[in-house]
Amino acid sequence: MFDWRWDFTWQILPRLVIATGNTLMAAGFGYAIAVVLGLVFALAQRTPSRTLTFVVREAVEFIRSTPLVLQIFFVFYVGPQFGLRLSPWTAGMIAIGLHYAAYLSEVYRGGLDSVPKGQWEAATSLNLSTTRTYFRVIIPQALPPSLAGMGNYLVGIFKDTPMLSVIGVAELMHTATAIGSETYRYLEPYTLVGLIFLAISLPTAAGIRVFERWVRRKLGLS
Amino acid sequence: MSYVEFLSQYGDRILSGTLVTMVLTVLAAALAVAIALAAGLMRLAPNVLVRGTATVYIEIFRGTSLLVQLYWIFFVLPLFGITLEKFTAGFVAVGMNLGAYGAEVVRGAILSVPKGQWEAALAINMSPATRMRRVILPQALLIMLPAWGNLLIELLKGTALVALIAVADLMFQVKQINGTTFLSAETFGTALIIYYILARFMITPFMRWLERFMLRKVGRV
């Protein structure tokens, strides 16, 4: 029953390791987009413009309520219909970045809302400018409560990268499937992919918890 | 082709896909809730072995991707003599994955029932099992309902992946239609809207109703 072949394992491992690089790159790029765009979404909902707040709010809800894999297809295939061709990587990064930006904007919103009103008032009483208040007073305090959520979504985006395989991004899952269809062996490639994911996401999650405590201490919050 | 023509031609397939998605969601949700309760309680068990089993399960399913789990269950499990039909493999993978996330929600909710409740139950000499069933779980259920609302939406979204092992759900149908018509905006756009409607106008209101229902039941309106 346990028909595990080690020679085959060693043979395919290099290809999987290279693909892991692509997976990490996809997660990294996607996360960078999400971190910045998420902040834009969160701050847009704090502007006095009700229309802007409403539109961004609804867009975030929509993105959060629909499947990422469908969004990936949508971004990749709808462009060409209107004469705009996107490479799998570009389409994938837009879709995954946008998807997680919606999630991160909620994390930021929670963090910003958790800063007590008195902090804004103290900043006003010291005549600090709005920019200075945001960057020196509010964001440093909004950050620690956001870190856990930000960390979760970093691991989350990493685990969602296999969906990029559906439009042909050569990440781990795509490579494992290719190996499977070439050799008709699925046990080793798919199991290895699972192990690689575990080996990266578990330590990352633990590392994030340590980092979170470190930041709190660094800011003198605990 | 106008959108109305598109709908009249492909509406049936989209509708049947939607129904399959809904059935998948219900079955996966039932499995997820059962697994979450079991694993969540096991995480709090005094026995190291029981606790360890639950922890390993949760870490494996939260530490890897749903897609990896789905492929593993569908393509690799048969090599161990367990062959699941694709529909079954689909909802089992989704249910097991979300069950692992749900287990942490269950555990958190149980732990956040105030200490006084545990002590009060002890004071009237309840056995641990009775205490959990009669005092702690009913209160924990209320605490965890909002989190389950989000989990169920994640679960609905997760079912879209079963299209990749050719279960004929909504995602699968629109992918097929797109393959023959190349009307990507119409096909994928329609599916996005249907998923949105299922999430926001069925799951969310249902969970709200359930919350109110539970609140009434424990007499806290």
Added chain:
Amino acid sequence: MTDEDLSGFPLALEGPDVPMVSFRTVTKRYGELVVLDALNLDVAEGEMVTVIGPSGSGKTTVLRMLMTLETINGGVIYVDGKPLTHMPRNGRLVRADSRHLRQMRSNIGMCFQHFNLFPHMTALENCMEGPVHVLGIPKAEARARSEELLDMVGMADKRDQHPSRLSGGQQQRVAIARALAMRPKVMLFDEVTSALDPEVIGEVTNVIRRLVAEHNLTMLMVTHQMGFAKDISDRVCFFYGGRIEEQGAPDELFGNPQKERTQQFLSAVKEAN
């Protein structure tokens, strides 16, 4: 609100005895609720005025309007002769823009009931933040001055501690130093001892006593400590329902209150202690 008639209000207060703070028929509403009803109140330069009154009578609101944390619905507030809530434009008063508010706010400092120190900054950093980044004072100079102020409030040895490591009384003393570091002409104290344990209230009131004795600051203070108010105020205002019901020198107001509501309030407070 915008087409309000302000023609009766001068563009600036002039003359020999211009008050440091002047509320002219100031009205404040929250929806239907009228919190302050055409309030008139002048505070002279160097004067210490204490505001007392029952909960919800609008005491905090008076201070918050002066700190520009609340907008006003009617009337004009002047600080040092210049309008605070409004500004002169083409020979008439219009609502102050943010630039005017920023300029005028530099005259005023405030201490809050719950301190509102910045938790991620040390005591010294809290005090230096405004001087360095708002007033543009060189770091070394701001540091020297902040250390001096922390020394004055008896917190020199804790200057590198974060607020989470300080007791309430210590935090409030740092908050006073932080406000003073901006060199305001007017200081506002809103129940600065209400969130403190009884045994540390003295630390904070002693600092305020010193300020009154040694500095020529104009101060407006809300407090529930009648003994302290009696000791240190030049004048006490009793607020009731958004108006000044009675005001006068502390000896008169506490010793011989004229209005029935004042008498009721004072005897109720006395009973509670």
